[in-house]
Amino acid sequence: xxxxxxxxxxxxxxxxxxxxxxxxxxxxxxxxxxxxxxxxxxxxxxxxxxxxxxxxxxxxxxxxxxxxxxxxxxxxxxxxxxxxxxxxxxxxxxx
Numbered sequence: 001x002x003x004x005x006x007x008x009x010x011x012x013x014x015x016x017x018x019x020x021x022x023x024x025x026x027x028x029x030x031x032x033x034x035x036x037x038x039x040x041x042x043x044x045x046x047x048x049x050x051x052x053x054x055x056x057x058x059x060x061x062x063x064x065x066x067x068x069x070x071x072x073x074x075x076x077x078x079x080x081x082x083x084x085x086x087x088x089x090x091x092x093x094x095x
Contacts, residue, residue, distance in 0.1 A: 003015075003016060009047050009094075010047070010093060010094050010095075011091060011092065011093050011094065012042065012091070012092045013089060013090065013091045013092075014040075014089070014090045015087050015088070015089050015090075016038075016081045016084070016087065016088040016089075016090065017087060018084060018085050018086050018087055018088075019081060019082050019083070019084055019085065020085070025082065025083075030079070033078050033079055033082055034077075034079055036077075036078040036079075037064075037075040037076060037077055037078055038075070038076045038077075038078055038081065039073060039074070039075050039076075040073070040074045040076075040092075041071050041072070041073055042071060042072045042074065042092070043070065043071050044070055044071060044072065047094065048072075048094045049094075049095065050094065050095040051065050051067075051072055051074075051092060051093070051094060051095075052093045052094060052095050053091075053092075053093045054074060054076075054090070054091070054092050054093075055089070055090070055091040055093075056076055056080055056088065056089075056090050057080070057084070057088050057089065058089070062076065062077070062080060063075060063076045063090070064076075074092060076090060
């Protein structure tokens, strides 16, 4: 399944679809996905020199941002999406 971002000058939003099997994860599956991450590479440009905030489901501090020379790496624990039975918006705000 492809996730298409909505992009404007100061914000990127990706809406992850609901996971219909969110309540059906056994222990081994939970352990495997516990270390998995949804990763996004975002190229820096004149409008995107600094990430101010990343919200996952409206909550701050759930994503990790790693700044590299030419890109930002944004990592979101996959368990946040797999455990969600509703749409999960991911919003990235730039300075």
